[in-house]
Amino acid sequence: MRSVRDTARDVQNGDESALSVVEESLAQIRARNEELHVFLYVDEDGARAAANALDERIARGETVGALAGVPVALKDNLCQTGIPTTCSSKILEGWRPPYNATVVDRLLGAGAVPVGKTNLDEFAMGSSTENSAFGPTRNPLCTSRVPGGSSGGSAAAVAADMAPLALGSDTGGSIRQPAALCGLIGVKPSYGLVSRYGLIAFASSLDQIGPLTKTVTDAAMALEAIAGHDPLDSTSLPEPSPSLVAHVDDGVAGRRVGVVRELIDGADEDVVASVERAVEVLRDAGATIVELSVPEFRLGLSAYYLIAPAEASSNLARFDGVRYGLRVDAGDVTAMMEATRTAGFGEEVKRRIMLGTYALSAGYYDAYYGQALKVRTLTIDAFRRAYQEADLLIGATTPSVAFEFGSKTADPMAMYLSDVFTIPSNLSGEPAISVPFGTGEAGLPVGVQLLGPGRSEARLFAGARVLEIADGRP
Amino acid sequence: MAGLRREDVAHVAKLARLTMSESELDKFTVQLGQVLDHASDMNALDLDGVVATAHPFGLINVVRADDVRPCLDHDAVMSMAPDAQDGRFAVPRILGEAP
Numbered sequence: 001m002r003s004v005r006d007t008a009r010d011v012q013n014g015d016e017s018a019l020s021v022v023e024e025s026l027a028q029i030r031a032r033n034e035e036l037h038v039f040l041y042v043d044e045d046g047a048r049a050a051a052n053a054l055d056e057r058i059a060r061g062e063t064v065g066a067l068a069g070v071p072v073a074l075k076d077n078l079c080q081t082g083i084p085t086t087c088s089s090k091i092l093e094g095w096r097p098p099y100n101a102t103v104v105d106r107l108l109g110a111g112a113v114p115v116g117k118t119n120l121d122e123f124a125m126g127s128s129t130e131n132s133a134f135g136p137t138r139n140p141l142c143t144s145r146v147p148g149g150s151s152g153g154s155a156a157a158v159a160a161d162m163a164p165l166a167l168g169s170d171t172g173g174s175i176r177q178p179a180a181l182c183g184l185i186g187v188k189p190s191y192g193l194v195s196r197y198g199l200i201a202f203a204s205s206l207d208q209i210g211p212l213t214k215t216v217t218d219a220a221m222a223l224e225a226i227a228g229h230d231p232l233d234s235t236s237l238p239e240p241s242p243s244l245v246a247h248v249d250d251g252v253a254g255r256r257v258g259v260v261r262e263l264i265d266g267a268d269e270d271v272v273a274s275v276e277r278a279v280e281v282l283r284d285a286g287a288t289i290v291e292l293s294v295p296e297f298r299l300g301l302s303a304y305y306l307i308a309p310a311e312a313s314s315n316l317a318r319f320d321g322v323r324y325g326l327r328v329d330a331g332d333v334t335a336m337m338e339a340t341r342t343a344g345f346g347e348e349v350k351r352r353i354m355l356g357t358y359a360l361s362a363g364y365y366d367a368y369y370g371q372a373l374k375v376r377t378l379t380i381d382a383f384r385r386a387y388q389e390a391d392l393l394i395g396a397t398t399p400s401v402a403f404e405f406g407s408k409t410a411d412p413m414a415m416y417l418s419d420v421f422t423i424p425s426n427l428s429g430e431p432a433i434s435v436p437f438g439t440g441e442a443g444l445p446v447g448v449q450l451l452g453p454g455r456s457e458a459r460l461f462a463g464a465r466v467l468e469i470a471d472g473r474p
Numbered sequence: 475m476a477g478l479r480r481e482d483v484a485h486v487a488k489l490a491r492l493t494m495s496e497s498e499l500d501k502f503t504v505q506l507g508q509v510l511d512h513a514s515d516m517n518a519l520d521l522d523g524v525v526a527t528a529h530p531f532g533l534i535n536v537v538r539a540d541d542v543r544p545c546l547d548h549d550a551v552m553s554m555a556p557d558a559q560d561g562r563f564a565v566p567r568i569l570g571e572a573p
Contacts, residue, residue, distance in 0.1 A: 095554055096554065098546050098547060098550040098551050098554065099546055191530045191531065192531065205528065205529050205530065231538065234536035235529075235536075299515065299516060299519070301512070302512055302513040302515055302516050303513075303516065305509055305512070305513065306513055313490060320491070321556055322555075322556070322563050322565055323554075323555055323563055324554045324555065324556075325556070326556070327556035327557065329566070330566070331566065332566055332567055332568070333565045333566045333567065333568045334491070335566075336565070336566050337491050338491045338492065338493055339493070341490075341491050341492055342492055342493040345492070350490075350492055350502075351502065351505060351506070353490050353492065354483065354486050354487065354490060354492070354502055354506060355506055355509060355510075357486045357489050357490040358478075358482070358483075358486045358506065358510075361485075361486060361489060367517075368510070368513060370526060371513075371516045371517065371521060372513070372516065373526035373527055373528055374521040374524040374525070374526050374527075375516050375519070375521070376526070376527040377524050377525055377526060377527040378519075378521075378524060380527060380530070412505050412508075412509070413505075413508045413509060413512060416509070427530070428530060429530025429531055430530075454531070
C-alpha cells in the first residue's frame with residue numbers, strides 16, 4: 001500500500017479515485033484479517049460511501065483535505081457514530097456510540113476514510129493484545145509473535161498494508177511499543193495536543209492519541225490533521241495545530257542529543273546495538289552527543305503502575321450495567337452492578353482495578369498513590385534537568401524485539417516491565433516518537449525512541465527523519 | 475510496607491464491585507503483592523517537601539459560558555441502555571429490602 005502522502009496527492013489530483021484506494025484497503029483486510037485478527041469491525045459500506053462522496057466532491061472541482069482518500073484504521077477505544085466500539089471488552093460488546101471522537105471528526109474533515117476498528121488489549125491495558133476479550137492480534141512480520149500493545153491491532157493494520165494510517169492511544173507506551181514491534185513510526189504527542197473527546201478513558205492524566213504510519217512524513221501529516229485545541233476536552237492545549245510537515249527535513253545539525261543510560265540499560269544486545277548505531281547517525285548528521293544518566297526514570301515504572309491503575313479504577317467505575325453495555329441481572333441494584341462487572345471485565349482489567357482501588361483506599365492512599373504522585377514530580381524535574389543539557393533524548397523504545405505469544409502472560413510484572421522505556425514520557429506529558437532502525441533477533445525490527453520537551457514534536461520528527469533516511473527509507 | 479493480605483484483597487474486591495472466587499483471591503494476593511513490592515522502592519526515597527503532581531501541566535479549572543447548547547440526541551443515547559422506561563434508565567430496586 002502506498003504512503004499517506006502519495007495516496008492523498010493522487011486522490012487530490014484526480015489521478016486515482018478515493019474509491020479505488022479504499023477498495024484496495026478493504027481487499028487486503030479481507031485477505032488477511034482472518035489470519036491476523038486485526039479488525040474487530042470492518043465498515044465496508046461506510047468506507048465506500050465516504051469514498052464516493054469524496055470522489056463526487058473532487059469531480060465538482062471542490063478542494064479536499066490533506067488526507068483525501070486515505071484509509072484509516074481506528075483503535076477500538078475511539079468512538080465513531082453508529083460503529084460498534086468495544087475497547088476489546090465484553091462489557092461494551094454491542095455498544096454503538098452516539099457521537100464521533102474529535103479525532104474522527106478531524107480525520108473525516110481532512111478527507112480520510114475510516115475503514116474499521118482495530119483490536120487492543122482490553123481497555124488498552126496490556127503490551128501484546130493478549131488481553132483482548134476477542135483474542136489476540138498476530139504480528140504480520142512474524143505470526144507466532146505479538147504485535148505489541150495495547151494498540152497492537154492498529155500497528156498490525158499498517159504493517160499488513162490494510163491501511164497506511166492508524167490511530168492508537170498511548171498511556172504508558174501503547175502506541176510506541178507496538179510501532180517498534182511492527183516496524184512502524186509511532187508518535188505519543190505532548191499531553192493536550194490532541195483532543196481526547198471520544199477516547200474511552202483509561203488513565204486520564206496520561207492518555208494521548210497519536211498516529212502509527214510507515215513513514216515520518218505520514219505521521220507528521222496525520223498529527224497535523226488531528227492536533228489543535230478542542231473545547232470539548234478540558235485538557236486540550238489552547239493553541240492551534242502546529243506546523244510539522246514543513247519541518248520534517250530540518251535535520252539535527254547543531255542539536256544536542258542526550259543518550260540516556262536508563263533508556264538503554266537492560267535492553268537486549270540487538271536493541272542496544274541499533275540505538276548505538278542511531279546515535280552515530282545523528283552525530284554524523286551534525287548533532288552533538290551528550291551522555292546522560294537519569295536514575296529517576298527507573299522509578300517511573302513503580303509510580304506508573306500505581307497512578308494508571310488508580311485512575312483506571314475511577315474511570316471504569318462508569319461500567320455498571322446502567323447506561324450502556326452489558327447488564328447481568330441480579331436481585332438488587334448493587335448485586336446487578338457486581339454481577340455485570342464480574343462477567344464483563346477480563347482478568348487484567350480486574351487486576352488493575354483492584355490495584356488502583358487498593359492504592360486509593362483509606363490507609364494506603366498516602367503510602368502508595370500519594371508517594372507515586374511525588375515520584376512523578378521527580379521524573380518531571382529530572383526531564384527538565386536533562387533538557388538543560390540536551391535538545392532531545394534518545395534510547396530504546398522496548399527492551400526486545402517482538403516476543404512470542406504466551407511468553408509473558410503468566411507473570412504480569414514481567415509484562416509491565418516491558419514498558420520501562422516508554423513510561424517516563426507519559427508521566428511528564430512530553431512527546432516521544434518510535435522510529436524503526438535496523439533489525440534484531442530473527443530479522444525483526446528494532447524501535448529507537450526520541451524524546452523531547454513539551455511541544456517539541458517538530459524537532460522529534462526531524463530527528464526521526466534523519467534515522468529513517470539512514471535506515472534506507474529515503 | 476506490610477505484605478498484602480488475602481483479606482485486604484477480598485475487601486478491595488468488595489469496594490470495586492467485583493466478585494472473586496477463592497482461587498482468584500489467592501492469585502491476586504500474590505500478583506498484586508508483587509507489584510506493590512516493586513513499588514516499595516519508592517519508599518526508600520526522601521520525598522519530604524516534594525510536591526505531588528496529579529497532572530502533567532498543572533491543569534486549572536476550564537469553564538465555558540453557561541449557555542444552553544445542543545447535546546446528544548436523547549433517543550440515540552437511551553437506545554443503547556440495557557433497560558429503559560419512559561425515556562429514563564431503568565435499574566433493579568434500590569430502596570427497601572432486597573428480595
